[in-house]
Amino acid sequence: MAMYDVANEYGTDRAGLYRPAISARGLVKRFGDVAAVDGIDLEVPRGAIFAILGPNGAGKTTLMRMLATLARPDAGSASVMGHDLLAAPHEVRAAIAMTGQFASLDEDLTGRENLVLLARLWGFRGRAARERADALLAAFELSDAARKQVKDYSGGMRRRLDIAASLVVTPGVLFLDEPTTGLDPTARQRVWRMIRDLARSGVTILLTTQYLEEADQLAERIAVIDRGRKIAEGTSRELKAATGSGFLHVALADPAQIDAAAAILQARLGHPAQRNVEGARLNVVAGSAAAANAGVAALLEAGIELSDFSLGSPSLDEVFFALTGEGPAAEERADATGAEA
């Protein structure tokens, strides 16, 4: 009986408030012969920060552009805030806001004029448009630069203005395409703080990033995509569990010993070692500090001299390695980037 009740509850939820903000099935986008997005399913719950993590050219931007009605899918279907992407693009547009990878602002105008322009396009008139612009400038700590032309803004200021420009009206879903790419650490922290704060207002945020740390810092749920396909999805904790809680990084003094060292580490730690011949480096899942310690000791016992070693959380490359058994394909990445641009 209890089981039945739970199922019933879910049914009610799905029809109402807990219907996902984004629901996509089998989305495909091709550019010539290259499938930039090659059949992706996505389910983003309302009110969450959801990250799409992947290397350059993995299809992140293309996926986001499809969901924001800027690119038409070649196959598959999706709904955003309950509106069908293909049948009702205008309704989707009214429910979303998108901050692209390249500042979507008019550089010749001032920050304030950019926001007033957008406020008027959304239907605020005269004084209301100016007040809305000023409120946004204040919230994003840009009041002092309000009357400066955007071309004189720093990278961080542009990003903040760009995000503010997406909040002229409260969006159902806010798309952020690589919100901190190219920013210095201070500016990045500031943008992160604002995104986190924003999520408290209940706005659903879908962001793309190539930084594991960023996804980890911001998102409740992360989808990892590579070469147009989703290769993993879960919470940050789940993904880390899949990749091992710790990664042992060693650098060899003598590159000729790399094969021997890889064999020893695999035997000792029970995971294959990822080789980086350039720089004679090896990365391997260690599981615990004690295990990492034992691995290093085994290398030293075998007479393999190390120039450096460390135990750290997995990098994006290592997540890929753990999930796919190989690193992100560099050449294909370059191709897909070209098609995406």
Add this chain to the structure above:
Amino acid sequence: MNDVSPVSPASVAAGVPRPRRPSAFSNALVFGWRAVLKFRHVPEQLFDLVMTPIMFTLLFTFVFGGALAGSTDDYLQFFLPGILVQTVAFNAVYSGMGLSTDLGKGLFDRFRSLPIWPLSPFAGLMVGDVLRHLIAGGIILAIGLMLGYRPEAGIAGVVAAFALLVAIGFGMGWIFIVLGLLIRTPTTVMTVGFTFLFPLVFASNIMVEPATMPAWLRAFVEVNPISLMTTAMRGLMGGGATVGQVLWALAAPAALTLLLAPLTLRLYLRR
């Protein structure tokens, strides 16, 4: 909860009552306002627009004018209406370049992801174009007047000529908007634009009467839309324009609008 300051991104994003969706016309007006703001912030752009025609006017009037028309005064009388046509034709290239720049920067991605009338950004471009044509035309005319040009048809003639000029610029504008949509590098838009415009402008009756040209070239010059526009401009400003001349001058702009406006929408909405 206390750590949310009164003006945080969350406080500004939440609970804003949505205004009613504005009309297509109101969207277009906003983009027109953007064009006006651009003039305020980038007044240098006018320099680009008027320098070439000013140099052409001085060069052709004082260097070639006497030889071509007997006296510099007579030549200026002949040349000025034509240089106005050349000015708006070249000006139209700049709006294509502006569009290409906007598209390259992702600005239009934002516009395209808004629930607005899709053609409204172009209406704004057109407003900017019309302003550019009027300002540049006005400056050229003022310089002409200082050099001794006299529009024999008076103020009414000049007003009619400027109305025609705006129509010409509007029609030509579509060519470069389409180029701007197709070509992602603004300088390439300029190169392609001028490569296309130079033969049209020089193989026309703007600088000289075609009487001394070889027959094959004369045949081209006489049907060249730029010549038809120049003839009508001369008629309107100097007196003696016929309805036929004006209609012929409007034929190319009308055809371009009918053909290229739908194409513009197709290219813009292509995704």
